[in-house]
Every structure is written in C-alpha cells, then in structure tokens.
Amino acid sequence: MSLAFNETSNVLQARAEHNEKLARRADRTRATWFPIVLLALLLAVPALQFVGNFNYVIHLILFTACYAVMASGWNILGGFTGYISLGHNVFFCIGGYFAGMLLARFGISTLLTAPLAGLVCAAVGYLIGRITLKTRGPSFIISSLALVMIARILFDNWHFVGGANGVALPANDLSVEWAKLPYYYAFVVLAALTVFISYKIKHSKFGLGLRAISKDEIKAESAGIDTRTYKTLAFAISAAFVGMAGAIWGEYLTYIRPNIFLIILVSVNMVLMCILGGKGTIAGPVIGAILIVAFNEIFVATLGSSEFNILATGLIMALALMFFPLGIVGTLAAKHRLPRFLNWD
C-alpha cells in the first residue's frame, strides 16, 4: 500500500479527494439559500411600484448595489491581495466616461456597453498596475492618491469630454415609475455577479496566490508564485468591476462630470465599506455597503450638510480601524460567532 504512494498521480489523486472532502464539510455549514432568497427578493422589489410610489426605496437599493459592486471589486485588490488603493475611483471615472461618451455620440445604452467599459478599465488598470504595483505599503497608497489628482486634472481639461462641465446624457423614455428599473436590475445582477466571481476567485488557485501575497509577498515569491502577474491581474479585475459600475452609474445620473466620479468620498467609501464589513471576506463589502449607505442617508437627513457627512465618515473610519480592524464579518468569524447565513466565504 505504501508503495502505491510513490506514484505521483496517486498522491495527487489522494490529495484531490481529501480537498473535496474538506470542501463538502465546509459546504454543509453553508447557508446557500440565503443569498439566493435575497437576490429573488431584490428582483421582486420593483413590483411595489404597482401599489404606490417607491422610487426612493428603489433608488436606495440601486445605490447600495452600485457600491456593493465597487466595494467587492476593490476587495479583490485591497482585501485578497492586501494592496490598499485610495485611487480606485479613477476606474469608476474611466468606465463612466467611456460608456457615457458612447451613449452621447452613438446612442448605445450603457447597459450594453458596460462589459466593454469593464474591459477598457481592465486594460488601463493592467497598465497602471504594471507601474504602481512595484511599490508596496504606504508608497502604494500615496501613488494611488497621486493617480486621482492626475486623473482629475486630465479630465478637467480634456475638452473632448466636456472638461469640468462634463457631458449631459439622454434620459430614457420610460415613465417616471419605471425609469429607474433598467438600472436597478443592471446593478442588482451586476452585484450578484461580482459577489459570485469574487467567491470563485477566492477559492481558486489564483485567489490562494493573492492571499499568500497579502500575508508575505517575499515568501509567496519564493514559493514559486509569479507575484507581479498575480497582483497586476488582481488590479485589472478589480478595476473592471469598478469600471462597469461607473458605466451604468453615469447613464443613471444622466450626466457625467469629473466631480461626481473623482471626488475623494467615492474612493474612501469603497475602502471604508470593506474595512467596516471585513476586508478579504465575501460578505464584508456587501454588508459594509448597506451600512455606509444607510449611515449616509441618516446623516444627510438629520444633519443636512455635507461637512458633517465627511466628519461622520471619517469618524466611523477611525473608530473601525482602531477597534475593529478585522471588520464585522472578520471579528465575528474570529470569535466563532459568525451566523451561518453571513458565511459566504
């Protein structure tokens, strides 16, 4: 019997069987029904429009889904790989402008061009990542901030896309009750897709490599992982998701302008959602998105001015970093208190 293990293929097969057993055991504790029910409920929400005006509810869910896409996308780079980027709204902007200009010039809906915008952002992200991912830690954070500043000056002065005034996009010709629906469904489906893909990435060999990089890059490299390609690909994938969100967001707002995409609050929100929910977990960014959007609505409704919104966002970020650096999902999981329906990993 022991002789049989000298054959490499036998060892590999035994290992594969063992891994499958582990995966089955993990699956038994998983509440797969929860995300599916949640998705079904969200898809059914617009039916409320038959009984009254729920545009505000639809807007809130749409807004949350948009941020869930962006935060989950950011999480692939910031959470799995450990490279914290404060400049991911650059891709939000590029996606928004690419699809928005196609809509303005040729009248093609961004719902169709969003995947294309994602590809463009992935390509741009690949090139930028190729350069900036040479730096690490605080240097990378600073270079990502510089990226936002450079993009802001470029877009403010690029006359083809309207400079600082931006471009107005045609609104769709649906009646008021149904005008939000195409974007609502687009964002909910995109959010589900993003969550599913980040789950798939986390459980692939690629995701394992990314997590190794976040633990210790030098050791990961000496273990034979091509760290440069891995992290650049992670950058490109996360840029693609953020870009797709930007593409649809532009048409939803019916105008594109540098100061809706390239403000610091957008990129902070992405980071904050992941930190609050749990960096590197699948459910974390979604929970973070729900919480931050809710906080923002409450602050704006009760306090009114945007200054206090910035103050409160900063305060939440500082407190979360100081007392819950693992985030909600991470802290609960570390204490073995994570409810089954939140265990999406």
Add this chain to the structure above:
Amino acid sequence: MADIIQTLILGLALGGVFALMGSGLSLVFGVMRIVNLAHPVLIIAGAYVAYWGFRLYGIDPLMMLPVAIVILAAIGVVLYKLVFEREARSAKYSEMTVLLTFAIAMIVEGALGGFFSNTQRVTSPDYATDAIFIGDVFIPTGQLYAGILSLIIISVLALFLKYSSFGYAIRATTQNREAAELLGVNVNRVALVSFAIGIGLAGAAGCLVSFVFSFFPAKHWEWIAVLMSLVVLGGMGSLLGTVVASFLLSVIAAFVGTYVGATWSTMTFFLALFLILLVRPQGLFGEKPELA
C-alpha cells in the same frame, strides 16, 4: 531674459513656503514612520487660526505664528495620545497609520467646514498685495516675507536637532529606534515631542499660507500629493532633502506654469511624485528605500 528671472524668483519665493509645509511631515515620518496624510488639513487649521485672529482682532498673521504653533502642537499631543500611542503595537503599523491619518484628515476637514463654511478665505495684511520692483522684475512681498520666515523657522529647527540634547535623541530615534531605546532614549517621549513639533510646524506653515494662498477646508486634498512629492523627492525623514526638493519642484512648477499653462503647474508635483516612487523611492537624500 527678464521673463526667465521673474519666473525663477516666483518659484523660489513659493519654494520657501513649501519647504516649511513639508518639513513637519518629514520630521513626523522620520521619527515615527507615520505618513501623515492629515498634515495638509492641519496646515489649513493653522491658516484658520491666523484668519480668525486677523478678522476678529485685526492681528497680523505673522504675529499669530506663536499662537498657531501652540494650538496646533496641543492638537498634535491630543492626537498622539488618543490614536497613535496605542497603534504602535499594531501588526500592520505603517498601512494602518496611513488609513488612520486619512480618517483624521476627513474628521478635521468636516469640522472646519462645519465651523467656517466652505468658502475661499485669505488674510489680507498690507504686504500681501505689495511688491518690490528691481528693474523689470518684481518680488511679491507677501511671498518674500513668508519664504524668509519659513527658512528662519527651519534653520531654528535644524539647529535644535543638531545641537540640543533632545535633538540628539530625536535624530538617534530617526536613525534606529531600537538602538536608541537600548542606549536609554525614551523613544515614546521623543515620538510625542516630535509629533507635537511636526504638527506645530503645520500651524506655523498655516499662518504663512493664510496670506500666500486662498484656502478652504477641502483644499487640503490637492496639497496631500503636493507635499508628498516634496517629502518623497527629498527622502522621507530628511529635513535638508525636503528643503532642496521644495525649491527644485516649485521652480520647475513655476516654469511649467509660465511656459506650458497654469493648469499644468500642479501636475508637475503629481507626476514627480509618481516618477520618484518608481525610479528612486528613497529620494535624493534618503539612505535606504524606507517606504517600500
């Protein structure tokens, strides 16, 4: 020819102010390894102290310098005690502190915006709009005074670091924290005092900024990358490097502004930051790639 000299002088005049703005950042990084993204917003807080004295009591912004230094240094002590002392044990210290200072920057910006509103402010003492003419070339007096004063403040700081025994302790901690601690330096006290000095320098810079630039709370986002470019080019933690880099970059920016276009002059700093981080992350005077 006169154009070139004029541009050079305007660049040098601003360089002095930028040097003071960057020196506090450099000191704090050198001693504590904190990339303080909240530094620019604290400079703006200093500028509001000067503005407040000027508007309410008609005090000259230069006279408000000591007041701003004391107030901001006190804020520095509070921040250190509240936030950074307990973070020293954190595993991912450097990334953690960058994000924390980012959060602090937002808090201070929101508070300033709530108190002073987001309109453009500037203090306007007589000398701020005056200029000295030498032939065809003019020197704006406000920037001249600000530049000279910041060089004086930086020289005092450099002398303090070079010759006082506490300055010795600060330099030792900058070079090697563990070794300094082994030799009996109280590194926690050194960190506290140098953080307070660094933030106090932000207050001093704020007073000078208040009549050189117009300011509003959200303006600090542009300055983050500008100041970072100075400090990174000079070599994080090197005071001399920061001063040299400030003059170098602000002269280049002045030439870009005159001959390429005013909108592109700030781009100089951002592109420089990007390039330095990639080509020579240790900067001009840094010894090893400290940030990487």
